[in-house]
Amino acid sequence: MxxxxxxxxxxxxxxxxxxxxxxxxxxxxxxxxxxxxxxxxxxxxxxxxxxxxxxxxxxxxxxxxxxxxxxxxxxxxxxxxxxxxxxxxxxxxxxxxxxxxxxxxxxxxxxxxxxxxxxxxxxxxxxxxxxxxxxxxxxxxxxRLEDRSVDFQNIVNFILEVSQIMHGKSGLRLAADAYSRLNSWNWPGNIRELENVIERSVVLAKNSTIGPEAIQFEAVAEDMSVDFAPGMSLSEVEKRLILQTLELTAQNRTRAAQMLGISIRTLRNKLNEYKESVV
Structure with missing residues (x-):
């Protein structure tokens, strides 16, 4: 860091x-x-x-x-x-x-x-x-940061505090769902990536509460080669996005569902559909 x-x-x-x-x-x-x-x-x-x-x-x-x-x-x-x-x-x-x-x-x-x-x-x-x-x-x-779950909240709070000092702000806090979004990510870039994500949310904050929409993961675009193409059906786009998110999270269904904004039950049903569609 x-x-x-x-x-x-x-x-x-x-x-x-x-x-x-x-x-x-x-x-x-x-x-x-x-x-x-x-x-x-x-x-x-x-x-x-x-x-x-x-x-x-x-x-x-x-x-x-x-x-x-x-x-x-x-x-x-x-x-x-x-x-x-x-x-x-x-x-x-x-x-x-x-x-x-x-x-x-x-x-x-x-x-x-x-x-x-x-x-x-x-x-x-x-x-x-x-x-x-x-x-x-x-x-x-x-x-790796992913293996330091016991320290994760302390690290987040520390970076949030220092980021505010760096950018002349104070009194900012993470909404519960914003923290959940941070906690659900597998952090391929480790603490350096976490630092970047939190600092960006601090810079762009419009009020004292940082919501989940301010938590943006650039690594999704960098690490996932999502080969979408014009003319592709929405169901196929959805399928590829779900499968590649699972790949990015090392098949962790709970984290994948949180990142996709769906329930674990919905994710499970989708995966069952994909299995049944295989000839």
Missing amino acids: SYFDFDALHIEDRKMNEAKQLSLQLAPTQASLLIVGDAGVGKTSLARYIYTKSRSPRLYVLECRNPGGFDFSRVDGGTLMIEDLDCASSALQTELMKLAERTDGTKPRFISTSRRDLRAMVKQDQFRQDLFYKVAVVHLELP
């Missing part, structure tokens, strides 16, 4: 709490850390949090997706935060290895993030084994 605060937010999820406590334990050390997790779970935020809790005098940031002429010669101790290490090219890995092997006191501490399992990449000869051992002394794995 762009404004996630691990100190301000009360965390109940066991895996996330373990990651936070281990981060605090390791922050003042020089151990190289690798933070692994899906896009949007908060890897970069945790990396910066660890840095703020450390004794490191300076921070350098290397984005492996777009290194942009990063000058390794300017690195002088401190902490090097490496974003998306799994995207590092062979040339970039070579430069990082040179940095890791410095013996003149200018070697930085490494705090890296990755969406992929680097150990698997090493086995597939996609990542240098020697570099892996240098940058991944300790692993921290962050869970």
Whole structure:
């Protein structure tokens, strides 16, 4: 998250709490850390949090997706935060290895993030084994937002509060059905997506209550290839929409029904119709 605060937010999820406590334990050390997790779970935020809790005098940031002429010669101790290490090219890995092997006191501490399992990449000869051992002394794995149901309401309230501060608003609240709509989504973009959805609802709010119509999920258009075409019957459009919504929710009928705005009974009846229509 762009404004996630691990100190301000009360965390109940066991895996996330373990990651936070281990981060605090390791922050003042020089151990190289690798933070692994899906896009949007908060890897970069945790990396910066660890840095703020450390004794490191300076921070350098290397984005492996777009290194942009990063000058390794300017690195002088401190902490090097490496974003998306799994995207590092062979040339970039070579430069990082040179940095890791410095013996003149200018070697930085490494705090890296990755969406992929680097150990698997090493086995597939996609990542240098020697570099892996240098940058991944300790692993921290962050869970998906979908797997943090116990924290969901706290996270929503936190983002809602911070979004209001950012945009000069106050007193906004989510209607019960708006929260239900948020809670029914499976959040493929994790906390980053939740942050985007809530911030948009705050910006567009016309009164103190944010209703369900303000909760918009762009991921529906991005993740669902709904191949509608002119001349298609309404029943066929309905069928494709229902089946692809089920696919998006990993066949969770309750969530699919909530997203479609129909009852679970109606959804069940529709699915039975589709089965009966199969020759």
